[in-house]
Amino acid sequence: MCGIIGYVGRSQALPVLVQGIRLLSYRGYDSAGVAVHDGTTLRIEKDRGRISDLAPRWDPATLAGSTGIGHTRWATHGAPNRVNAHPQSDAANVVAVVHNGILENDLALREELEKAGVTFRSDTDTEVFAHLFARDGGKDPVAAARELLDRCHGHFALAFVHADHPERIVAVRRGSPLLLGLGVRENLVASDLRALAGRADAVVELGDDQIAIVEADDVRVLDKSGSDVEVVRRPVEEHERETDKAGFAHFMAKEIHEQPERQYELVHGRMDTVRGHARFDDLPLQAADWKRIERVDLVACGTAYHACLYGAYALERLARIPARALMAHEYDARQPRLDDRTLVIAVSQSGETADTKVAVELALREKARTLAVLNVPHSAIGRLVEGVVDMHAGPEVGVASTKAYTGMLTSLLLLALAAAEARGTTNDEARELIAALDAVPDAIRRTLARTEGVVADVVREIYRAGNMLYLGRGPDAATALEGALKMKEISYIHAEGYPAGEMKHGPIALVSFDMPTVAIATAGPWRDRMLGNVREVKARDGLVVLLAAEGDVDAPKVADFVLPVPSLPPLLAPIVNVVPLQVLAYETAKRRGCDIDQPRNLAKTVTVQ
Numbered sequence: 001m002c003g004i005i006g007y008v009g010r011s012q013a014l015p016v017l018v019q020g021i022r023l024l025s026y027r028g029y030d031s032a033g034v035a036v037h038d039g040t041t042l043r044i045e046k047d048r049g050r051i052s053d054l055a056p057r058w059d060p061a062t063l064a065g066s067t068g069i070g071h072t073r074w075a076t077h078g079a080p081n082r083v084n085a086h087p088q089s090d091a092a093n094v095v096a097v098v099h100n101g102i103l104e105n106d107l108a109l110r111e112e113l114e115k116a117g118v119t120f121r122s123d124t125d126t127e128v129f130a131h132l133f134a135r136d137g138g139k140d141p142v143a144a145a146r147e148l149l150d151r152c153h154g155h156f157a158l159a160f161v162h163a164d165h166p167e168r169i170v171a172v173r174r175g176s177p178l179l180l181g182l183g184v185r186e187n188l189v190a191s192d193l194r195a196l197a198g199r200a201d202a203v204v205e206l207g208d209d210q211i212a213i214v215e216a217d218d219v220r221v222l223d224k225s226g227s228d229v230e231v232v233r234r235p236v237e238e239h240e241r242e243t244d245k246a247g248f249a250h251f252m253a254k255e256i257h258e259q260p261e262r263q264y265e266l267v268h269g270r271m272d273t274v275r276g277h278a279r280f281d282d283l284p285l286q287a288a289d290w291k292r293i294e295r296v297d298l299v300a301c302g303t304a305y306h307a308c309l310y311g312a313y314a315l316e317r318l319a320r321i322p323a324r325a326l327m328a329h330e331y332d333a334r335q336p337r338l339d340d341r342t343l344v345i346a347v348s349q350s351g352e353t354a355d356t357k358v359a360v361e362l363a364l365r366e367k368a369r370t371l372a373v374l375n376v377p378h379s380a381i382g383r384l385v386e387g388v389v390d391m392h393a394g395p396e397v398g399v400a401s402t403k404a405y406t407g408m409l410t411s412l413l414l415l416a417l418a419a420a421e422a423r424g425t426t427n428d429e430a431r432e433l434i435a436a437l438d439a440v441p442d443a444i445r446r447t448l449a450r451t452e453g454v455v456a457d458v459v460r461e462i463y464r465a466g467n468m469l470y471l472g473r474g475p476d477a478a479t480a481l482e483g484a485l486k487m488k489e490i491s492y493i494h495a496e497g498y499p500a501g502e503m504k505h506g507p508i509a510l511v512s513f514d515m516p517t518v519a520i521a522t523a524g525p526w527r528d529r530m531l532g533n534v535r536e537v538k539a540r541d542g543l544v545v546l547l548a549a550e551g552d553v554d555a556p557k558v559a560d561f562v563l564p565v566p567s568l569p570p571l572l573a574p575i576v577n578v579v580p581l582q583v584l585a586y587e588t589a590k591r592r593g594c595d596i597d598q599p600r601n602l603a604k605t606v607t608v609q
């Protein structure tokens with residue numbers, strides 16, 4: 001969703017801001033803008049559109065200056081157009097502000113300001129901040145920022161430049177993430193580490209209700225009462241610096257191909273190969289705690305929710321704990337019964353998803369135990385929970401999640417194995433999984449190599465389809481849902497995933513020659529039943545793409561296309577099975593000429609409910 005970049009230093013701000021906006025683009029946006037102070041005048045340029053079209057229209061001579069802020073907007077309040085794009089300003093244009101998040105008492109504050117004679121130009125909630133800050137921001141920026149924190153409800157990350165202070169950015173944070181990037185004789189502000197790439201060696205994470213005064217040689221952080229707070233610097237780690245596509249046409253392709261390596265690192269980081277068990281000594285949940293847990297609720301959205309479906313399956317099957325996957329945005333509506341014998345596990349790539357964060361807050365209020373499986377441990381959710389399992393997928397830039405999904409599956413499986421050991425339920429299935437975990441990276445590598453040619457043939461057949469069906473059973477029901485989500489979000493083909501047993505209860509009515517079905521029949525006791533479902537589709541003239549274990553001699557007899565994957569135990573298969581479905585979605589989207597890394601209407605990080 002929206003992104004913030006700010007720069008104050010000795011270089012020209014505009015190129016830094018444009019580069020920052022480019023790096024933030026993956027989050028999804030519909031308009032962008034910059035404000036630059038040249039020491040005398042504060043100038044704003046903004047409009048609807050992509051940065052590649054906008055930046056050439058921004059004149060470096062007019063927008064000269066070493067202090068500035070930039071923004072990518074994903075419209076919530078008001079249409080995506082020039083007026084509503086950020087930066088927003090007050091009537092006299094002395095303040096420019098960029099904002100991520102939502103001002104909840106926007107209407108009340110607007111009314112109050114209008115009564116005091118302010119005329120609003122935009123439909124945005126952001127403009128309220130500009131008018132409020134304009135009152136005192138010149139004389140006393142800390143007092144002005146404190147007033148905002150007092151009067152404004154909701155969650156927001158804000159960066160202001162005031163005409164009277166060309167050497168300074170004022171940043172304010174409540175809820176939405178905001179980082180200060182520390183460079184050499186320059187400092188930056190950003191909503192996302194990625195926007196700081198190449199310029200900051202260390203970052204300061206602004207805490208909730210904190211204010212930062214950022215200048216080229218100095219950074220000061222204050223709390224809501226105006227007292228100075230210790231500035232805690234964290235070096236930017238090597239793996240957090242990745243920014244390029246490494247020769248791939250899209251980030252999504254790069255991230256799909258990174259999966260073998262990421263899986264290897266994840267498994268080897270957590271497995272004690274000598275004793276054959278998963279190590280989670282860093283978590284506050286130890287053996288006695290696992291024994292006390294009576295239920296696990298896994299909460300997440302989208303792809304991460306699909307990982308929760310799998311995780312609930314693994315926890316229940318291996319550790320014998322009742323476990324359920326719940327969409328985070330539906331969690332509070334059911335008023336879940338929670339106490340300290342319930343473990344709530346939030347699963348999130350970004351660690352910033354608003355709905356998932358709210359579900360965690362509910363769990364904390366009700367005194368449930370909390371863990372999170374995250375790709376960004378230093379994130380809003382990471383800060384809330386008792387313990388974090390870092391999936392170590394590395395930065396994921398493509399909007400469609402790929403390597404984070406397989407990172408979530410493996411993390412949850414390792415957690416389930418550790419829980420099984422703690423609860424004394426480790427059985428032959430668990431031992432077989434532990435022994436086979438090492439095979440996953442190579443199985444993904446082989447799958448990528450072997451399915452490439454078949455996928456090209458499948459794409460030729462399906463790329464004009466209007467609808468698709470994905471079917472799987474057991475833990476691969478989650479794979480079916482995830483495969484369908486990948487297809488719909490990047491290729492815009494309507495695709496639905498179902499546990500295959502549901503087919504006869506409705507979806508079969510849709511099957512016909514023009515609705516391809518992708519079926520997953522690689523493993524376990526479900527293979528035969530899956531082949532039965534495939535026959536039912538074929539009997540109704542449907543085209544079938546079948547994921548089958550290498551060497552399955554029946555597969556080519558029942559399906560139009562076979563995507564072969566190495567044979568693995570049923571709970572490991574989903575980690576590999578999803579990979580050809582990612583490639584299928586990717587190649588189909590490419591054939592259809594879609595904007596793969598930034599699909600329409602989607603944001604990488606959904607920070608509003």
Ligand code: F6R
Pocket residue numbers: 301302303304305347348349350351352353356399400401402485489604605606
């Ligand atoms: C789909 C996708 C989304 C996210 C969802 C949750 O490819 O990426 O469905 O999974 O928005 O995001 P995180 O994992 O950041 O909480």
